[in-house]
Amino acid sequence: MSAPAWIAREQAALMANYRRQPVMFTSGSGASLYDTDGRRYVDCMAGISMINVGHCHPAVVAAICRQAERLINVSNLYYTEPMLELAEWIRDHSMGGRVFFCNSGAEANEAALKLARKHGGPLRPEVVALEHGFHGRTYGALTLTGQPDKRTAFMPLVPDIHHVGRDDLEALEDTVGPRTCAIFVEIVQGEVGVHPISREMLHLARALADRYGALLVVDEIQTGLSRTGPLFAYQDTGIEPDVMCLAKSLGGGVPIGAITARPGIDATFAPGDHGSTFAGSPLACAAGLASCQVLADPELQGAVRAKGARLFAALQALVDDGLASEARGRGLMCAIDLPGARAAEITAAMLGQGYLVNNTSSRTLRFLPPLVIDDEDLAGLAAALRTVLSG
């Protein structure tokens, strides 16, 4: 069956909310994906940073198979060992506080928003987030998302959520106050095209949260789990969050999300305040623990920094040669802006060359390869980009 046939089936069976690339994958391993004809592609997107560990990592596959044979899910009415193990792992590798599990990034932000509102109480309903940020598609997460084009059709949204420019220190200072219960930030805004938030902005957010007793919520859904080098991107910034949101690579490809909060703040939810039938399933947590153990390896994290520096240098060379107008990156989270509105065309041409990349706008290309990608594939990506951009 060919691409036109799948597209016809898609149009008849699926709602039209995605723009899929015309390729069907049947298997994968590490940074390689294989289509229905057995053609190999180099994955430079890792499912939007959802499978940092690489496709079908043997430790994750073994954990899933082992767990699937014993117990897949049983709900949160009971205890299961993998849930306890993954919660302990997250607690011990971040802020030392307890964990709430959910099933996605949007759900993690919803949980953080509810926790912040309950923690702040009725006199502090206001939340501040950054323009251009992305926090998900459900109502709370969508309202936190600082991109009007994604929100307009779905008004009215959740009240008392305000946005300030992502580098606007003065606006942040003016907007956060005694009625603020939380400030939401990403360390690097990913969905909008990889824009790191300045140290000054992050430190000011921390200071204002401290001044007013608000919670600093760091959304590490895309930056977390060694994507930028450290296990969590905040660990390179000199600030500590009060609440951290995780999802994407937390499950090694299996859906799971989580929030963790500092000790004390982690006591905000009481029984009945929040929940989810599927969340923290033994299957997702077993896959998650296996994936996290791979991603927390200091050797892998050192390699992410080294490979990220090489990828950034290759992207900067495209800028120096006039093929791109700006390169940005932290670890293996990189993007380039193009001089013209050609990003969709370049994404399609890169697919033709066997490389999966993503256009976050008409002018911006984003690269989020699995962290296990090797130097040869990274060099191939840079060479293919040069060819396509020169065409």
Ligand SMILES: Cc1ncc(COP(=O)(O)O)c(C=O)c1O
């Ligand atoms: C920073 C950030 N937060 C939240 C989300 C939403 O995650 P999900 O698609 O799992 O709901 C994303 C997804 O791209 C993200 O990048």
